[in-house]
Amino acid sequence: xxxxxxxxxxxxxxxxxxxxxxxxxxxxxxxxxxxxxxxxxxxxxxxxxxxxxxxxxxxxxxxxxxxxxxxxxxxxxxxxxxxxxxxxxxxxxxxxxxxxxxxxxxxxxxxxxxxxxxxxxxxxxxxxxxxxxxxxxxxxxxxxxxxxxxxxxxxxxxxxxxxxxxxxxxxxxxxxxxxxxxxxxxxxxxxxxxxxxxxxxxxxxxxxxxxxxxxxxxxxxxxxxxxxxxxxxxxxxxxxxxxxxxxxxxxxxxxxxxxxxxxxxxxxxxxxxxxxxxxxxxxxxxxxxxxxxxxxxxxxxxxxxxxxxxxxxxxxxxxxxxxx
Numbered sequence: 270x271x272x273x274x275x276x277x278x279x280x281x282x283x284x285x286x287x288x289x290x291x292x293x294x295x296x297x298x299x300x301x302x303x304x305x306x307x308x309x310x311x312x313x314x315x316x317x318x319x320x321x322x323x324x325x326x327x328x329x330x331x332x333x334x335x336x337x338x339x340x341x342x343x344x345x346x347x348x349x350x351x352x353x354x355x356x357x358x359x360x361x362x363x364x365x366x367x368x369x370x371x372x373x374x375x376x377x378x379x380x381x382x383x384x385x386x387x388x389x390x391x392x393x394x395x396x397x398x399x400x401x402x403x404x405x406x407x408x409x410x411x412x413x414x415x416x417x418x419x420x421x422x423x424x425x426x427x428x429x430x431x432x433x434x435x436x437x438x439x440x441x442x443x444x445x446x447x448x449x450x451x452x453x454x455x456x457x458x459x460x461x462x463x464x465x466x467x468x469x470x471x472x473x474x475x476x477x478x479x480x481x482x483x484x485x486x487x488x489x490x491x492x493x494x495x496x497x498x499x500x501x502x503x504x505x506x507x508x509x510x511x512x513x514x515x516x517x518x519x520x521x522x523x524x525x526x527x528x529x530x531x532x533x534x535x536x537x538x539x540x541x542x543x544x545x546x547x548x549x550x551x552x553x554x555x556x557x558x559x560x561x562x563x564x565x566x567x568x569x570x571x572x573x574x575x576x577x578x579x580x581x582x583x584x585x586x587x588x589x590x591x592x593x
Contacts, residue, residue: 273563273589274310275303277330281322282509285571289322293330295574297337299567299581304338306585311338312564314346317384321513321571328360335368343372346439348379349402350395351388355417357402358409358424365428375457376402377439380521396448403436403452441521450474458482489542489566492583496544504533506570507542542569547587554592563588 277296281289300311311334313327324330327345334343347357364372378395379385385392408415409424410433416422428434437455440446446463449456450470456479458464464482471479489507493499508530515529530536545553554561565584567577 272307272309273303273565274312275299275308275565275567276312276314277324277566277568278314278316279322279324279330279568280319280510280513280571282320282506282571284505284509285573287571287573291574292322292568295577296330296568297333299577300334300341301337302581302585303565304341306589308341310344310564311341312344312346315348316381317348317351318387319513321509328364331372332364332367335364335371338371341371343368344375345372346375346377348384349376350379350385350390350398352402354402354405355409355422355424358406361406361434362410362424362426362428365430365434366426368429370429370434373435373437374406375437375439376453378445380441381517382520396444399438399448400452403438406433406436409433446470450476455479483560486562486564488540489569490550490563491542491544491567491569491572492547492550492580492588493544494546494583496546500533500537500544503544503572503576504536506572508533508536508570510570511536511541547583550584551588551591554588561592 277300279289279292279296281287281292303311313330313334314324315327316323317325327347331343331345361372361374376399378399382392390398405417408417410428412423412425412427414421414423435454437457438445438449438453439457439459440449440463441459443463443466446456446458446466447470450467451474456464456467458467461482468479471477489510491499491503511527512529514527518527519529528536528539528541530539536542554563563584565581567581568574
């Protein structure tokens with residue numbers, strides 16, 4: 270087992286002291302580094318209007334990442350509610366051609382009220398917009414003319430892959446799980462128990478059994494030879510991410526996926542953010558066997574690039590060789 274992934278959202282709080290252009294360049298360099306070491310997946314996420322600069326345009330950064338890499342799949346998390354479906358079909362088709370089929374797409378409906386207000390989109394339209402977006406992408410990528418909002422349209426050029434990139438839907442509700450089974454190519458549940466709902470609906474609509482859930486650990490792990498000292502230095506970034514996500518998630522129904530915490534010690538007790546020695550992390554991955562899939566998040570919460578590279582070099586030299 271040696272497969273791994275790396276993800277970026279480019280949160281850049283003021284206390285990080287890192288210019289945003291420097292953070293973006295670091296993400297591209299880290300993506301190229303991961304690709305060179307055999308990473309299977311590079312994930313780019315999307316949010317809008319965030320004070321800390323959270324990445325609003327995975328499509329643009331994704332194109333730059335494609336140019337810096339040769340083999341890894343670039344996974345784009347896109348908020349369907351905020352994209353024009355027809356233009357999105359064109360952009361993704363071009364990116365699929367540039368990458369020669371190395372992108373895949375995870376569509377989510379969105380959940381942050383301020384973002385919907387920013388784009389003038391009613392939150393009540395999330396399900397409708399998701400369904401329309403998926404239908405438009407699939408119709409557009411056939412290369413044939415189709416009906417779109419009362420007019421006949423055609424998207425050219427066609428994607429690199431017949432039928433275009435695979436479409437996975439994210440979601441945290443039973444309705445989202447069943448929608449994914451009916452109209453999409455896969456499902457990425459925010460709540461693990463929803464996988465069985467998705468699997469059940471796949472069988473009901475005559476799709477192949479997707480099998481048991483396959484999910485990377487939700488824990489964020491940073492490596493250090495001195496975990497206690499590193500935790501003290503990194504805790505402000507962990508707290509920033511946890512509480513920023515937590516504030517967003519508090520606006521929606523259902524369980525929060527990120528724990529809000531009053532201080533570093535309370536957050537540490539949740540186990541969602543960890544600092545481990547390379548040896549401890551390697552032992553954990555070996556014990557997990559084939560189910561292990563390290564998902565690196567080196568710039569989590571706004572960690573400065575220099576500190577993030579220390580973590581990545583430990584992974585490269587002291588963890589990855591032990592996984593082959």
